[in-house]
Amino acid sequence: MLNGTVSARMGRFMVDAARQAGMDPARLVRLPDVGDAVLADEFARVSTPTALLLWEQIILGRPAVHAGLHAVQLASMGTFGVWDYLFTSGETLAESLRTGCGYVTVIGDPGAEKLHVSDDGRLFTVTHSTGPAEPDVVAAVEQFVLPLISRRATEGLRRPVVPVRVAFRHGPPHTLGPLTEFLGTRNIEFDAPVNSMTYLAEDAHAPMPRTQPGLQDVLRSHAELTIASAKPVLGWHGAFRTTLRATFHDPDLSLASVARRMALSPRTLQRRLGELGTTWRDEVEGVREELAMDLIRDSDVPMRTIAARARFSDARALRRAVHRWHGTTPGDLRRRHEHPAPQGREEQSPEPPTDPPTPGAHG
CATH class of the missing domain: 1.10.10.60 (Homeodomain-like)
Incomplete structure (x- = not known):
């Protein structure tokens, strides 16, 4: 079971973002599942609690910016390996989005991150939900996932593709400027019942340029292998x-x-x-x-x-x-x-503390 874990690629990305946000290197070293050997292993899985702790550090380091959106801007194409390319390999944008959302387990926690698509012939909608965490972390994750998919859609079509509507479950931020500029729309709703991003069918069913026949099948097979071979680092x-x-x-x-x-x-x-x-x-x-x-x-x-x-x-x-x-x-x-004691010399036993006891001091 991969519930409660994210991929090593996601872990590596989060560690880099936390470092850029000023996270204390000594604190990073004490996290048991984001060491260099773990993050270099394509099949390793990092615990979701560690990922959430890294999100908290990113938010603390960038209190005046949209932490999730800033993280998207760090996530260039290829950052998340095969998952990224699933978003660009279908014959149409809709097919690519459907496939990428279906393989969220490749990078994310399948027990927490849920992505679904719906298509009524007029509108194509991606919905997202995330697991429990502190409100500011939930908001950051929500402002990371949908804008990341928007970025991959634009990269896949090789032209700007603007959603007609975006909705977030969290409350409105202090300023909308960065979000409206990045997403290309002012039609953004907050305190919505569900996180969603909607495209017109003519954009969603636009053909992807330079699609190579059979490539998506190869990428699907690699995604399946990645999931089957995954190994959580922590019990x-x-x-x-x-x-x-x-x-x-x-x-x-x-x-x-x-x-x-x-x-x-x-x-x-x-x-x-x-x-x-x-x-x-x-x-x-x-x-x-x-x-x-x-x-x-x-x-x-x-x-x-x-x-x-x-x-x-x-x-x-x-x-x-x-x-x-x-x-x-x-x-x-x-x-x-x-000042470590020299080898071969036995240290004297210390005197016990003489402070009087305090009732209930050790909780």
């Missing part, structure tokens, strides 16, 4: 941990909110954790430890700031937790990392 638990870490700073962090991001019910998520011999509380504690230790060892962030980021009540609670985990203090761990 279910790894995807859960990635989701939990990506949402750890959310004020409303809860089992229910993480379940929603993974398109699961809270009861199903709780049951799956139980089957692995773990609990929600254990998982939160594990991510809290990972986050705190990364910041202690790899940064000069003050302890009170680390405590806040790792969801501790204060720095004393952080010190007690570190002693519980590693038998030493945060300051000593940081000094050891900066």
